Amino acid sequence: MTRLIRIDVDTIEHIVPLSKELDRKTKIQQQKQAIYHYRNQLLSQQLETTIQQEDFATTQHGKPYLVKSPKFYFNHSHSQKNYALVTSTHMQDLGVDIEDLDRKVRFEALAAHAFHPNELQHWKELEHDRDYWFKVWTTKEAVLKASGLGIHLNLNELETQVHPVYDGGLCTHPLIGTFAYQNFNLSHVMLTVAWRAEASCKGFAFPEIKIFFPA
Secondary structure, eight states: OOOEEEEEEEEHHHHOOOOTTSOHHHHHHHHHHHHHHHHHHHHHHHHTSOOOGGGEEEOTTSOEEESSOTTSEEEEEEOSSEEEEEEESSSOSOEEEEEETTOOOOHHHHHHHHSOHHHHHHHHHTTSOHHHHHHHHHHHHHHHHHHTOGGGSOGGGOOOOOOSSOOEEEEEETTTEEEEEEEEEOSSEEEEEEEEOOOOTTOOOOOEEEEEOOO
């Protein structure tokens, strides 16, 4: 069995080239529609069938899934400039988060609010390293999205175990269980994908992860 995770990455500008003359509300609405349409296009290509909005249902906590293909796992995320869709037929409960590394962030305020005390301490020891901050942030988002709980678990309750050098690991919380994650610094974005995993005496092996960019 091939333990494969696929990630498609694209720019928002490519997905939805918006007119500068549009008001903010209209831009947001058009962007949202275009992103869902693009997601459905990618899913249609991978499943070799037409996927439309009515083909989706949501879990108790609002995570979408395909009614006719419940064993095809997916999740998507977008920042102001970039989009990511993660899919797999074998790795369950996927989550993904993508953040622009040039995003203007209130780093200290958000860290104080969202980081576990140990993560906050590590960040301070690293002299407020930006990459570490984005690794922790995207890992939290990806793991919580993968779990399906989302905002129902406070960010600062989840200790990601993110390492300042290595780009992947395991984290556990009593409410969600154990999840593995992999971080990717793609020079302009930080991308993290997470999936349900089991701690085992046999050790832990990452699945094959392939990232695809538009031709």
